[in-house]
Amino acid sequence: MTQLPVLLAAQARFPAPEFESYSLPQMSLEELAADSVLWRVLVLCIFLAAGSVSFYKWRSRKAMLAYSLAGLAVFGFLFASCPCPVGMFQNVAQGIADGSYIQPGVLLLFAIPLAASLFVGRIFCGGACPLGAIQELLHWKSVFVPRPLDRILRMVPVLLLLIFTVCAMYGIGFPLCYLEPYLPVFLLDFATPFAILSAVFLIVGLFISRPFCRYVCPYGVLLRFFSLFSMLKPRITAAECVNCRLCEQGCPNGAVLPPENAGNAVQRRTGSRRLSMLVACIPFALFAGGLFGYFCAPVLSSFHRDVRLLHELDAGIRSEAVEAFESTETTESELRARVVKLENGILLASTAAGVLFGAAVMAELIAEARRRKEEEIYTIDPSLCFCCGRCYAACPLERKEKHHEK
């Protein structure tokens, strides 16, 4: 809690008094930053290890709840929403794009959950992520989103990831940070309009499980992709599944998949035709995605400060930015050249991002259209599972087994 007073004091910004014979001491945050980030990396590793044991070894919902609560306290309130799944990827994308220095601690905070997901799936989302933890704990009654709609809405984070990576790469800023709804809670700063967004997500989260994780979080897209290749995959019960469907109904995140019935020949033919059609649509989807990105580019460019500055110059607006620009040695011609270069770069990146989005949509549709292995049991999609352990608690066989163990 040593940093909390510092953070709180930092909120009370006020113009310094105009002393005549006293100079204010200069603040320095270097020591604090360097120490705290590496410390956080260590704590994160410990949390991920503890979460993995709780989920895979103990298979305990209770342990995962404790994991979430501890994660909320430590990463949410103590570390003030760090690691932040919204800010991290933007920091790294910007650092990679412009070659600026990325603090090793930040890079580690970004990379460790991804690396962990290759071994233990989305344990990070289970409770080490402060945003995941608060949503996990503040979920009251589950309203289920129909699975097909859920799959489509899960494309939104992909789109956000691509768009905001382009934004971060080209210095448009980190606009996604304004969509981070739980930050006011963690920073204890309820300034509008962020407090309103925060309230909306908190209320929605009472009924729809993890609305931010499922339909907004861009870092979750990366975790989802990496966890497809996870060494350890969550499974509902070691015992024989009796198809009671309780696990499916116990999972509010739609990660529990029903068994694939054998189906008749007509269904198979229809399925094959649908799959073939989707595969044939891939080039069109890539083209449409590219076109989408191409048309998005001017919208993105319009948010860049240089483009806005040029607009103000052209429109004759005497803004602070224009006055600041005029006090520099940069000429208007140089600014125009920079803007043109910037716009061309954004156009290219946005088009590429659009193609990627088209590919992601088609991958999702094809993955869903493909018939799974015909098993008579309920399985868990490791890429969608947030490792909350609800299915363990919902499974009667799991309970029975634990009872026997006791």
Next chain:
Amino acid sequence: MKNDEIRRTLRFLQWTALTFILTLGLLLAYDMYRNRAPIKQAQNELAALKQQDLADAKLAQTVRDLDYLYRATYFQTKDKQRRGVLLLGIAFFVLCGLFGAEMFWFAPKLKVPRGTASVPEKERRQLLVFASCGIVVLAIALAVLRLTLVPAAEKKTVPGTSAASGDAGSQAQPGEVKGIPTEPIDLMAALEAERAQWPQFRGSTLPNSNALPANWDFQEKWTSPIELPGNNSPVIWDDLVFLSGGDGKNHAVFCYDANSGELKWKTEAPPAAQLPEVTDDTGYAAPTPCVDSKRVYAVFASGEVLCLGHDGATLWHRQLPDPVIMYGYASSPLLMGDKLVIQYDLDEKQTVFALNVFTGETVWQTERDSAPSWSSPKGVVVDGKGMVFTAGNRLAELFDLETGRQLWSQECMGGEVAASASARDGKIFFSNSGAFTGAFRASDGEILFQNDDSPAPDVASAVLSGGQYLLFGSGGTIIAIDAADGKELYEEDLDNGFYSSPVEVGGKIVAVDLDGVLYKFEPDEDRIETEGKYELGKKVVCVPAFHKGNIILRTTENELICLEAKP
């Protein structure tokens, strides 16, 4: 304690925490709202007091007291809010803990599953429907974003619509900008002064008063290399020759001494925002510069407009919207008093700009509903009033020089319009292959005659001489038509064609063909008489310039040659 009691207690605590959070949140919001106005007011009062003379001890003390009070109030409010917010955070955490505790202690009851089991096949069908809807929603969202944001974005990224540029026809206030003094320029005096010079494309707006060489047997007085290529023609003011050049990297204006051919200076334009694609025939510096008594103005294919002093110092620089046009931008600017008129016909948009010669700011800009063309605007003066004639694909138009207001338009043009007009006695003459050959009345735009029979030139601009309008074709044909009724008078065939526009100087027609043969013609009633012929031996596509009885030519071999008559 029984399980039910624990659960009831937990539920009670959850509701209590929730109520506490909501109540405290509302109180904090109200407190913040209530304190905002008084703090702001105190801040303003304090700022107003500080503007006064603080040497007054009483006032200084008042400021100190008020400052103290203000800071004390501010920090007290902040402290109160901070404590409230801290409580709110703790309550949030407690609420999370209570929710967690309930889930921790009470495993979900095993219930009979609701509804029927999921059918993957059905869900797959639904997924495709949802996906289609998603694509539609995304397309609509993008369309809305484009409509709301992109027009502004495009507007803001179009280079060159300067602060003074307003709606079509609007006029900026004259004045001093960035310390550059402006002085009124009388249009007629300026046009009169330029008659003795060679200030722009095809000479002066009013009939040129330069003298021709004493005879047509020349010797090269001097030859100077030109560093950068360009298809623009030299312009002259007093003893200075100006021209421009450009390639894919650099654009510059050059100044030579008209007497010695010495390069006096070269000024490069700032890097262009974007270089358009141009053909070799057009190049990056096709527009001929303009010059007045103090400044020289150059336009490049990159859309840059550069204004320099006669000493080569940059006075101002403008970047017009990216000149995307087939072949490349080639229209020469027109100097009319204190305005530099640029016919800016692009593939997408056609605009006439009038720039303030002192500052480069847009005095007016008028969009034209036309199609791309390469024609240069022509200055027209009727009863002392300046006007600008433009020819483009589809429309011939006349604009008021002062306001940019369209005075009239005639929908009689077509094809690729590259030539420029001639004007005299309230009439405007124009001829371009595939477009139009004829004359307009300047006052109302009425077509006085139209000649659809005679082949019109496709590159060189026709020239007026006496009562004849002479068309010099790129195939080597010279056709004279009657300037009164448009009837063809005669036709002459020469060995080679003309890209260089002929000009009338000293009552004669001077033209140079593609092989560099320099002609002096005297049009008669039924034929054109060749009074002089000099073989330069170098290809020329530019218009010759005249200086004190000498002729200055730019060759396609990047040379500037001054011809003087042999003694």
